[in-house]
Amino acid sequence: MPVDKTEREVRTLVSQIEQGEIRLPEIQRGYVWKPTQVAKLVESLYRGYPSGSLLFWQTDEVPQTREAAISGPAGKSAVVPLYLLDGQQRVTSLHRVLTDHPQAVIVFNVETEKFQNQSAATAKDPRWIKVYDVLKPEADQYQLVGELHERNPDIPPGEISKRLQKLAAVPGHKFHMEVLRDFPYDEVTQIFVRVNSGGRSLKTSDLALATLSxxxxxxxxxxxxxxKHWADRGYGDIDVTFLTRALTGAVLGRGLSAWSHARLVSATDDELDRGWATVRRGLCHLVSLLQNNLGASHSKLLPSMVVLLPLIVLLGEREDEHLDSGTADAILYWFLAATIRNRYSGSTDTRLGQDIPAARTDDPVRHLLDNLGVTGGVSIGPDDLAGRTVGSPYFFLSFLVAKEAGAKDWWGGIGISAAAEGSQSLEYHHIHPQATLKNHPEKYSKGEINDLANLAFISGKANRKISHRSPRDYFPTLGDQELTAHLIPLDEDLRDADRYRSFLSERRRLLADAMTGLLERFRPAWLSPASKSTDPLSGAVLEFEWYDNTTGDDVLFARARTNSGTWSGTMSAADLEDVVAAAEAGVDGDLTIAGESAPVRVQDELLEVPIGPFVVTGTLPEWRKVLDRERGDSRPVAALTDPGVNRWEGERLIFPVTSVD
Known part of the structure; x- marks a missing residue:
């Protein structure tokens, strides 16, 4: 079984993709690179940096394939095709750049020799030129040099010409290639998994899908x-990655991990067939329960999809008999309790390894609640809602209780719904507008302003109509019933910004009572009534603030509060972004926080960062979303008051990054 080594130019690879001479085996994941990554690849080739090798497989077999993410379908090859095992993101990206794909509009700055994705700013800046305009076959270099020099007279034409020639040489860059010949499909899959585990690692779900393929x-x-079936029914988050997790959980009886692919290899055909039947049957029953019995019409409302996995197994393997209302309610009770307790915010694989077997017992809901530590009814108190915002699972419950109370949009009078579109699409509105709270003499913090108790679900049109008006001004245009349905206190004294904290306190009480009432409606009869809240994060708050530093690294300030005390500290925003980038490759790291080095771990596709009294945990997209939000709301570093150096000596609580304000 030989391995051939050769070289091939970029332009040749691009042509071979179009002609169907290079194809993607089914084991490949989809194309995921962002324009920034494409720009960096082109820059690397421009500067002559190492760009890695490519791995192909050639076989007389006809394996299942998937379409490359290029414009138009590939042709039918007249020769035995090469199947691309490693290098899909690079080769597809270069094809996009050389064929003027609309999602790969990379531009080149003829003065600074930088590359980036096209933007409104670069389109107006005379120094930038689209890379495709230089690389396309009919490009006239002499004409381009003249046009660029005319727009940039301070740059010598000779220098412009030299740089464009260097860029025009990119399609001639040669990639080193290794071609596996006559290897069987199962062995090629093992090679694929090992290659991708050793380099820029795939997620465990990608590795599991490759093995299953x-x-x-x-x-x-x-x-x-x-x-597609579920996307058409409002549950678009039941995607290929989620279904891979569900199938693996049904077959292996636990969550995904680095060894999942090895276990899947040994699974029998009957086990795979039964697992898939379990997933499909379980989803049919579960989604119906969520939509019809709970009012969760769309998956975008759900804070966590992982919490569905044990229930898919429970309902998918259940005897084909009538599902009585008590059992249905108990299932939804565990779903709600596990959601607000952030059951899978850390050690996901370990906890699924407990919960999937529990779902297969004779008394599954009781065992699932035992795993969750729920021995009596779950109660929600006002303190549980303090400091919570849109990323909190309580935000989901606030929608459910408002919907159950008959809340309507404040513009169209239509019941709130995640299915609404256009001007009626659902948004959340600051009841006390941010503009009236920022810079107020009471010095309301960002966390207080964005508090869950200050948010109501209304349409985008109603939100724009209200704009920055105070409740004192716009509440009189609404009837008491319209306010009550949104769990908003009617006390007129609470409508002024100087009474804002009292407003938060009263609305938290109304929301907490309604949420507890919702839980009680589904509580199984054999579980004792709700008592005092035991949420471990009750009263816990974590806030980030980003400060721009024009003379050095930007600073990220963190402020935490728990029942045990307060903590604050700073870290380098760039270092935290580097940690997130390293986690993408499955690499642990270290981060200096409040003057002390802290270990950062990647576990179960979650990034865990110890910050003060918390281990802040979340997926990489969740971390990026929080950092992007904070960067967009940054302030000058001169506004940062030195917090001093604080060390946290006590135990740390698991805190979801989605709950960071």
Missing amino acids: ARWPGVLQKLEDEA
């Missing part, structure tokens, strides 16, 4: 068809 040809089509 080799072990069970055609599975990707099954997953994509099933995902």
Whole structure:
């Protein structure tokens, strides 16, 4: 079984993709690179930096394939094709750049020799030129040099010409290639998994899908068809990645991990068939329960999709008999309790390894509640809602209780719904507008302003109509019933910004009572009534503030509060972004926080960062979303008061990054 080594130019690879001479085996994941990554690749080739090698497979077999993410379908090859195992993101990106793909509009700054994605700013700046305009076959270099010099007279034409020639040489860059010949599909899959585990690692779900594709040809089509079925019904988060997790959980009886692919290889055809039947049947029952019995019409409302996995197994393997209302309610009770307790915010694989087997017992809901530590009814108190915002699971419950109370949009008078579109699409509105609270003499913090108790669900049109008006001004245009349905106190004294903290306190009480009432409606009869709240994060708050530093690294300030005390500290925003980037490759790291080095871990596809009294945890997209939000709301570093150096000596609580304000 030889391995051939050769070289091939970029332009040749691009042509081979179009002609169908290079194809993607089903084990490949989809194209995921962002324009910034594409720009960096082009810059690396421009500067002559190492760009890695490519790994192909050539075989007389005809494996299942997937379409490359290029414009238009690939042709039908007249020769035996090469199947690309490693390098899909690079090769597809270069194809996009060289064929003027609308999602790869990379531009080049002829003065600074920088590359980036096209933007409104670069389109107006005479120094930037689209890379495709230089690389396209009919490009006239002499004409381009003249046009650029005319727009940039301070740059010598000779220098412009030299730089454009260097850029025009990119399609001639040669990639080193290794071609595996006559390897069987199952062995190629193992090579694929090892290559991607050793380099820029795939997520465990990608590795599991690759193994399933080799072990069970055609599975990707099954997953994509099933995902489309649920997307058409409002549950678009039941995507291929989620279905891979569900199938793996049904077959292996636990969550995904680095060893999942090895276990999947040994799974029998019967086990895979039964697992897939479990997933499909479980989803049919579960989604129906969520939509019809709970009012969760769309998956975008759900704070966590992982919490569905044990219930899919429970309902998918259940005897084909009538589901009585008591059992249905108990299932939803565990779903709500596990959601607000952030059951899978840390050690996801370990906890699924407890909960999936529990779902297979004779008394599954009781065992699932035992795993959650719930021995009596769950109660929600006002303190549980303090400091919570849109990322909190309580935000989901606030929508459910408002919907149950008959809340309507304040503009169209239509019941709130996640299905609404256009001007009626659902948004959340600051009841006391941010403009009236910022810079107020009471010095309301960002966390207080964005508090869950200050948010109501209304349409985008109603939100714009209200704009920055105080409740004192716009509440009189609404009837008491319209306010009550949104769990908003009617006391007129609470409508002024100087009484804002009292407003928060009263609305938290109304929301907490309604949420507890919702839970009680689903509480199984054998579980004792709700008592005092035992949420471990009750009263816990974590806030980030980003400060721009024109003379050095930007600073991220963190402020935390728990029942045990307060803490604050700073860290380098760039260092935290580097940690997130390293986590993408599955690499742990260190981060200096409040003057002390702290270990950062990547576990179960979650990034865990110890910050003061918390271990802040979340997926990489969740971390990026929080950092992007804070960067967009940054302040000058001169506004930062030195917090001093604080050390946290006590135990740390698991805190979801989605709950950071």
